[in-house]
Every structure is written in C-alpha cells, then in structure tokens.
Amino acid sequence: MTDMNVGTLYVVATPIGNLDDLTPRAARVLAEVDLIAAEDTRHSARLLAHLGIKTPMVSLHEHNESRRIEELDARLAAGEQVALISDAGTPLISDPGFVLVRELRERRRRIVPLPGACALTVALSAAGLPTDRFMFCGFLPAKQGARRQQLEQWKEREETLVFYESPHRIHATLEALQDVFSARPVVLARELTKTFETFLQGSAEALLATLADDPNQARGEFVVMVQGSPAVSTEEGADISADTLLQALLDEGVGVKQGAAVAARLLGGRKQVWYARLQAIKGEH
Incomplete structure (x- = not known):
C-alpha cells in the first residue's frame, strides 16, 4: 500500500455478481486498511468472509453519509487508511459516496480509486450498441409522468442512453420507452456476471412481449440501453418544416x-x- 503514514480514502470497486471479479489489488487494500465504509455492512460481510478478511466496517449509505464525514475525516487526519465500498460495483455510480468524496476533496484529503466492476460498462461492452458516445442516466423517476417527461427530454440525443432499473419497474419503463422511442433498438442486460446473465434485444414492444411470455426474464437487476437518435442531416435541402x-x-x-x-x-x-x-x-x- 502506498505511504501508510498518509491518511487515504480508497474508493474500491467490488464484484457485481461473480466474486472472482474482485481484483487482487482490491482484496489487498480491503485486508490492509484500518476501516471499511460499506453501503450495507451485512451485505459486504459476505464478501469479506469469502475473502477471509476481518477488517472492521461502518455503514455509509444515503441516509447517514453526511453524518459520517467528520468521523471518517478524523480518522484520515490521524493517518488511518479507509476503504469505501458499495453493495456491488463502483462506488458513487448510482451509489452512495459522492457527498463524502466531494467534502474530503475540499479538505484536501488523499483519495485513491481502485478500478473494477461496473454494471454500466459491463453491459455496454456486450450490448452491440454504439459505445463511442453514451449518456448514463442512472435510475429513471419512479412516477409515470416524471419518467415520461424525462425520456421526452432525451428523445433527440444521438448517443446511446443507459439506465439502471429494478425488476418491479421494468415493465413500466419498457412501456414508457415504447411510447417515446417507438421501434428504436433496446437492449436489456440482466443479472450481469451471475448464473442467469441474459441479454435481450429488440424494440420495447418486442421486449414487453418477451417478458410476458417468460416472467423469469423480469427478475434481477437491469441495465437498459437505448440506441441514440439518428443524426440529423445538414445537407442543403434536407430541412423540412x-x-x-x-x-x-x-x-x-x-x-x-x-x-x-x-x-x-x-x-x-x-x-x-x-x-x-x-x-x-x-x-x-
């Protein structure tokens, strides 16, 4: 580990499913730090037990993140090493940690990221949609009207759109995509790196039919990817009122x-x- 005399916050990516995806560097850091700040300590305890790691943990989630800042900053000021992890994947990517990292950067604390699994990039790498440009949109609004309004605002974006979605809202999201994006190609990636990893592709209407035929395809966590809008032609005479x-x-x-x-x-x-x-x-x- 680099300079153990300097308090450091390590932002550590953890597996999104397959535990073998944890990097050796991440495992070493989790074993050597003084404290692990975990989104859910009960969930992360299973990962640490699998690795044989007994580093103490404290919780850090959306409801207590602001209150943890002073405690963790004091530990860093004393020269301790702290690791930040979420339940799965890379912290801060639709997960807690932004408030902490922003404040610690303001205080000029040392922050070191450890790369690893991220559902966003894993899904894009195998979806077969353009990846030269994409826009990550996190989770869509839960309410139908707000969800539809948000999608309308992104309708003309030319880059691939990427969302996270939960199983109990996937049908509603596909219905909204059908209304807004019509027959535009959509790819659903579910249960990434797990036993039942699946990629489904087609229009939103076709995917709704697939989920209706096989309800098991609506289980698990989803990455939803929508092909961007076709580029608008700028050739002379191409515009039409x-x-x-x-x-x-x-x-x-x-x-x-x-x-x-x-x-x-x-x-x-x-x-x-x-x-x-x-x-x-x-x-x-």
Whole structure:
C-alpha cells in the first residue's frame, strides 16, 4: 500500500455478481486498511468472509453519509487508511459516496480509486450498441409522468442512453420507452456476471412481449440501453418544416392518428400535440 503514514480514502470497486471479479489489488487494500465504509455492512460481510478478511466496517449509505464525514475525516487526519465500498460495483455510480468524496476533496484529503466492476460498462461492452458516445442516466423517476417527461427530454440525443432499473419497474419503463422511442433498438442486460446473465434485444414492444411470455426474464437487476437518435442531416435541402411534413402525410392518405405518431418520431414532442395540429390542418381544407 502506498505511504501508510498518509491518511487515504480508497474508493474500491467490488464484484457485481461473480466474486472472482474482485481484483487482487482490491482484496489487498480491503485486508490492509484500518476501516471499511460499506453501503450495507451485512451485505459486504459476505464478501469479506469469502475473502477471509476481518477488517472492521461502518455503514455509509444515503441516509447517514453526511453524518459520517467528520468521523471518517478524523480518522484520515490521524493517518488511518479507509476503504469505501458499495453493495456491488463502483462506488458513487448510482451509489452512495459522492457527498463524502466531494467534502474530503475540499479538505484536501488523499483519495485513491481502485478500478473494477461496473454494471454500466459491463453491459455496454456486450450490448452491440454504439459505445463511442453514451449518456448514463442512472435510475429513471419512479412516477409515470416524471419518467415520461424525462425520456421526452432525451428523445433527440444521438448517443446511446443507459439506465439502471429494478425488476418491479421494468415493465413500466419498457412501456414508457415504447411510447417515446417507438421501434428504436433496446437492449436489456440482466443479472450481469451471475448464473442467469441474459441479454435481450429488440424494440420495447418486442421486449414487453418477451417478458410476458417468460416472467423469469423480469427478475434481477437491469441495465437498459437505448440506441441514440439518428443524426440529423445538414445537407442543403434536407430541412423540412413541420407543417409541410404534416400536410404531406395527409396528402398521402395517412390517418391523423398514424400521422401524429410519425411526426412525434421524426420531429419530437408529444403525439397529442401533433394529433391536434393535424386535425386543425385537415379542418382548414
């Protein structure tokens, strides 16, 4: 371990499923530090028991993180070594630790990250979606209206969108993706690195059908990935006004309901708004 005379906070990534994914460096640090700050000490105790590590632990989670700062800072000031871990994966990535790390950096404490497992990058590496650019969105809002509104704001993003989702909300999330993103490719990664690791791909509608046919596919923790919006062409003459498109749809005999869906997919916005506009244009003729 580097300079044991300097108090250091080690931000340690732990396995997301398969315990063999813990790095030798992480195992060594967890065994040598004076204290481990764990999201759930009962959960992490199983990992430490597997490794034969008996380092003392304290809890650090979203409800007590701010209160732990002074205690942990005092230990670092005294030259002790502390490791920060979450229940699985890399701390701070949709897990506790941000408040602590930010404050300790303000106090100029030494912070050392130990890389390792992260569900976000594990899922992307095997999904078959573009990874040159992606946007990690954490967990979507729990309420239906807020979830839909958030997705609408990201509808025109060209990079791959990545979410975490729980089993009891996966159906609702897929329904929202179907409404907002229509037939855009979606990949579900579940139970990563575990026995029943599965990647499912297709439109949100197709994935809902898959989950309906096999309820077991709705179990476990999910990484949800959505292919980004196609790049908007900037070639001369490529732009078209909304009203021109709507009129062309009507001229081709496309129904108002179907036309509203096409307009929402191509131009963004809500189907109801385009439906009303199409009705208005239709009524003018």
